[in-house]
Amino acid sequence: MAGVSLKCGDCGALLKSVEEAQEHAELTSHSNFSESTEAVLNLICTICSKPCRSKTESDLHTKRTGHTEFVDKTSEAAKPISLEVPKATDESQEVVDASGSSSQPQEMIAPEVDKKLLEELEAMGFPTARATRALHYSGNTSLEAAVNWVVEHENDSDIDEMPLVPVNTKVEAPKPSLTPEEMKIKAQELRERARKKKEEEDKRMEREKEKERIRVGKELLEAKRIEEENERKRILALRRAEKEEEQRAREKIRQKLEEDKAERRRKLGLPPEDPAAVKPSASVVQEKKTFLPVKPVTKVEQMRECLRSLKQNHKDEDAKVKRAFHTLLTYIGNVAKNPDEEKFRKIRLTNPSFQERVGGLKGGIEFLELCGFEKIEGGEFLFLPRDKVEMAVLNSAGSELNSAIVNPFFGVL
CATH class of the missing domain: 1.20.58.2190 (Methane Monooxygenase Hydroxylase; Chain G, domain 1)
Structure with missing residues (x-):
């Protein structure tokens, strides 16, 4: 199989042509090159159309941008490599193909980009080729998008090469950049939208906090009510026990008084007292006991x-x-x-x-x-x-x- 790339024996890089090999040698001082049947990968990102020459580049692009879908066009771009440096020819010279018919070579030109954005990038210190490449591949939309593209692709080997597109390729007209007044208005709209969104979020959070506060308050009130109810029951039970204890003590005292009284009557030789006869006096004694405390005896x-x-x-x-x-x-x-x-x-x-x-x-x-x-x-x-x-x-x-x-x-x- 004919060689479709040049491989650097020093670092293993695959190169598409002799020109790339010469540029690689100038940049790295590597000089050990050989033909290889391994084609240089041509992985195209389906989202931003960024070409990646290797799996390492595609992985790095995925890590930087999050784009994971790539189209493998290696077979379309792969063709036998020519080890001869092409000679400069007149653009109007005809090239004879294998069938003997003549055709005019397709003319390539630099893509049109927003001149104002290009001037701003150049003022920031970017080379013209890099700035043009960034604007072209970022969609020629804004200065921020172009700068982000440069940051993501600063390690690309062709970052400073001027991109070329066919003359007959229809290039979409660049979107007109906003004037400073329009930019201020748009920024104000974005800030107002963000402010409203934040206010709505704050109100929602405040409502949630209020609901939680009410729920916790109800739980605390219920717990306090139950605790007070239990305490009240406990106090009533203790007071009831105290009253029963005092009642038992009073009953013992009454029995003791009755026994002492009966003993005195017995010693004096008097007959036992008739319960029916002492009943009225007992009520009087009971009435007195209600108002006058009985002194302890034992x-x-x-x-x-x-x-x-x-x-x-x-x-x-x-x-x-x-x-x-x-x-x-x-x-x-x-x-x-x-x-x-x-x-x-x-x-x-x-x-x-x-x-x-x-x-x-x-x-x-x-x-x-x-x-x-x-x-x-x-x-x-x-x-x-x-x-x-x-x-x-x-x-x-x-x-x-x-x-x-x-x-x-x-x-x-």
Whole structure:
């Protein structure tokens, strides 16, 4: 097969003609050329008509522009290469073809481009051939398109060659460039369009944010309502439990009074009281109990009442009250665990820590006295004698203190 290209032995580049080989040698100083049966690729971009001489060029063009569709016209352009440099002949000389008939060679000229755009490109420093080539292949539309084309094709080997087109090729008239006034008007229109689009986008985003804000607000209100409802139910349950506890305590007191009364009648030798006869007086007693509180009788009830009074006397100082309860629980617990240790059964009243935690609060010392502590040495100490240590009383005191600590509504009613 006849050679259809010249291959550079130094870099492997394929060249279409002797002229290209000479230019390549001048640019690179390579001199090792040989004929090759491998044709120089002629890949034409279907979008911008950019010719690519190799797969590397087409890949680079795709990377720069995103164009991926190419038409392979290699077979149309491939023809046996002539190793002789063509001699210059008169344009009017006839060329005889293989069949013996004569034909006039087709005349090639530079394409017509927008002169104003060409002058602007030349003023920017581009050579005339490169500027003409850029305007021709970019569609001769605008200065920006031509500059972009130059940037994309600056590595092309023929970037500075003047493009040629046949004389009889119909060249579309270049689109007239806009005047400065028209350019200003068009730019203003584009800015106005962009502004309106941005305003519409901002309004849409604002509507979305408002919808989200309303949705979140509703969810928060609903969560708050549910939390308040649960809290209300919890408070009602605690108050109901407190009332039931007080009712049970009152019932125990009433039973105790009835038992004591019956015992006194028995000791005096009186007959048992007729329930029907005491019914009216019972209603009176019940009415009095509604308005006059019944004083605690048992020591446990006295302890509970003492703690309740302590909390009510210092209802605005919850932290101090809770600390006093914990301190009292510590004193009682130490005595219960170590009843033989005198240091746990003796408290100095003038101790600053004791005064701050218990002694300074009304009801604190009274509670210890209910547990068996006594003032000695002129009221300087609280002392619990060993023979007066009653574990049942200490355990009851601990239970009442625990109840007062864990019940948040203790002493509220």
